[in-house]
Amino acid sequence: MPDDLREGRIVIVGASLAGLRAAETLREEGFTGSLTVIGDEPHPPYDRPPLSKQVLLGRMAADAAALPMRRDPDAEWRLGVRATGLDPVGKQVLLADGESVTYDRLLIATGTRARPWRNADEAALDGVFTLRTRDDAGRLTERLAAGPRRVLVIGGGFTGSEIASACRERGIEVTLAERGPGPLVGALGGTLSMLAAGLQRAHGVDLRCGVTVTALRGNGRFTGADLSDGSRIDADVCVVAMGAVRNTEWLAEAGLAAGPRGVACDAGCRAFNMYGIVTDDVFVAGDAARFPHPLFEYQMLSLEHWGNAVTQAEVAAHNMVSPEPARRPHLAVPVFWSSQFGLNIKSVGVPTFSDQVVIAQGSLDERRLVAVYGYRGRITAAVTVNMAKWLEYYQGLIETAAPFPPGPGAADGRPLVAAFPIPSNVPDPKGLFHGPTVALTGYLPDRRLTVVRPAD
Amino acid sequence: MQIVVDLTRCQGYAQCVFLAPEVFELHGEEALLYNPAVPDDQLDRVRQAAAACPVQAILLGEEVSAGAR
Numbered sequence: 065m066p067d068d069l070r071e072g073r074i075v076i077v078g079a080s081l082a083g084l085r086a087a088e089t090l091r092e093e094g095f096t097g098s099l100t101v102i103g104d105e106p107h108p109p110y111d112r113p114p115l116s117k118q119v120l121l122g123r124m125a126a127d128a129a130a131l132p133m134r135r136d137p138d139a140e141w142r143l144g145v146r147a148t149g150l151d152p153v154g155k156q157v158l159l160a161d162g163e164s165v166t167y168d169r170l171l172i173a174t175g176t177r178a179r180p181w182r183n184a185d186e187a188a189l190d191g192v193f194t195l196r197t198r199d200d201a202g203r204l205t206e207r208l209a210a211g212p213r214r215v216l217v218i219g220g221g222f223t224g225s226e227i228a229s230a231c232r233e234r235g236i237e238v239t240l241a242e243r244g245p246g247p248l249v250g251a252l253g254g255t256l257s258m259l260a261a262g263l264q265r266a267h268g269v270d271l272r273c274g275v276t277v278t279a280l281r282g283n284g285r286f287t288g289a290d291l292s293d294g295s296r297i298d299a300d301v302c303v304v305a306m307g308a309v310r311n312t313e314w315l316a317e318a319g320l321a322a323g324p325r326g327v328a329c330d331a332g333c334r335a336f337n338m339y340g341i342v343t344d345d346v347f348v349a350g351d352a353a354r355f356p357h358p359l360f361e362y363q364m365l366s367l368e369h370w371g372n373a374v375t376q377a378e379v380a381a382h383n384m385v386s387p388e389p390a391r392r393p394h395l396a397v398p399v400f401w402s403s404q405f406g407l408n409i410k411s412v413g414v415p416t417f418s419d420q421v422v423i424a425q426g427s428l429d430e431r432r433l434v435a436v437y438g439y440r441g442r443i444t445a446a447v448t449v450n451m452a453k454w455l456e457y458y459q460g461l462i463e464t465a466a467p468f469p470p471g472p473g474a475a476d477g478r479p480l481v482a483a484f485p486i487p488s489n490v491p492d493p494k495g496l497f498h499g500p501t502v503a504l505t506g507y508l509p510d511r512r513l514t515v516v517r518p519a520d
Numbered sequence: 521m522q523i524v525v526d527l528t529r530c531q532g533y534a535q536c537v538f539l540a541p542e543v544f545e546l547h548g549e550e551a552l553l554y555n556p557a558v559p560d561d562q563l564d565r566v567r568q569a570a571a572a573c574p575v576q577a578i579l580l581g582e583e584v585s586a587g588a589r
Contacts, residue, residue: 117553
């Protein structure tokens with residue numbers, strides 16, 4: 065098989081954003097062979113970010129979010145069938161319907177699913193939801209439209225906070241329970257978590273931090289939950305927003321470096337096998353990938369970001385059909401966004417890769433600011449709240465390893481509003497309900513040791 | 521026709537909101553909400569919005585057809 069694979073068979077497992085953009089890119093790169101895309105959901109590729117925003121607000125239907133194609137990738141779409149296994153020797157993807165598909169090169173883009181509530185009987189109560197797919201969003205929206213007395217959201221990450229925001233905007237009472245010290249703390253650290261907590265309370269969210277949910281109650285139908293502080297929440301809808309689980313179980317027998325944190329790959333999106341040897345016919349992109357990034361000391365990153373799914377899919381597709389010297393690294397700086405409680409929050413870099421943070425522009429009071437994160441004297445991330453136009457500027461500082469804290473004049477010419485960097489207070493993700501959407505899968509850089517101990 | 525806005529790139533210039541207010545709206549100062557399924561009578565406006573976007577964040581195209589196997 066030639067390296068520049070103009071013919072042959074490419075199979076993409078995963079028919080969401082990364083799978084679609086990879087398929088299009090393969091054709092743009094001149095791939096003329098056969099292309100198959102396998103997806104477990106019955107729907108053609110659709111966009112997920114609106115599901116926790118426009119859809120929950122009732123501004124659009126859950127089934128209206130189909131993704132536009134850049135070009136028709138002329139692929140065979142095998143939708144509504146799950147990939148159940150991979151035979152790397154026979155080069156076959158095994159499907160739930162008993163069939164198999166042969167490949168010369170394979171792209172794994174299976175993404176994540178919502179982490180379910182730990183007790184299956186409680187999770188099965190009518191009124192208990194997760195939010196990941198358009199079907200989830202449709203069912204939850206229907207229930208919100210019916211006017212529940214109270215919604216309980218478990219988990220104060222981005223999804224949980226956006227759900228709470230949508231509920232309040234619809235005039236629905238909502239309680240948000242988070243095991244960690246505050247909402248969004250896993251992704252943004254302590255300072256912006258304080259902003260998020262204040263914002264939620266100002267919008268009438270009954271925010272409970274530092275508590276766990278010990279049981280969901282109900283007899284067939286969800287009626288409330290018990291919290292670890294002894295209190296009880298009466299509610300008729302519960303949304304479990306406890307982060308995501310990577311869809312890698314189907315690779316358990318495939319001999320790849322695949323596990324709960326994703327499929328490890330090199331900067332060119334080539335998957336590692338279980339011995340840490342890079343493969344040359346299996347590639348990974350999107351939320352399922354775990355890849356090294358030179359800006360963050362080559363720590364392996366797992367990102368649940370829209371933009372990363374697109375750029376990593378493009379790099380993977382390019383490399384799948386390009387000879388070695390023409391291959392490209394995936395070096396994009398992570399960017400994500402969230403809108404909640406009327407604010408637009410955007411992040412560039414990796415805020416959890418930090419030991420200090422400073423508010424470089426704006427202020428918490430104004431609810432309009434840029435927080436800049438540093439690690440050992442260089443800038444590693446920035447988060448804007450309603451100041452998105454500044455993001456690009458700070459991205460440049462991150463890419464050039466500019467000194468932290470940024471000097472006066474580094475931004476808008478004003479002296480720094482809060483001149484004193486303070487600890488960024490990024491907690492150990494083990495203590496949170498919400499999984500961070502930017503996961504350093506090695507170690508937190510301000511901890512000197514990785515402590516390995518059995519789970520409680 | 522469907523649209524998707526690359527909100528990684530969007531900086532809230534809101535040109536699209538002026539040009540196609542039935543499809544795009546600002547939620548608060550700079551968070552953009554939009555309807556991905558573009559009604560036919562809005563297509564021309566959405567094309568103008570896509571062309572006018574200073575950061576070229578709007579993609580307009582057909583969805584993958586459901587009949588494809």
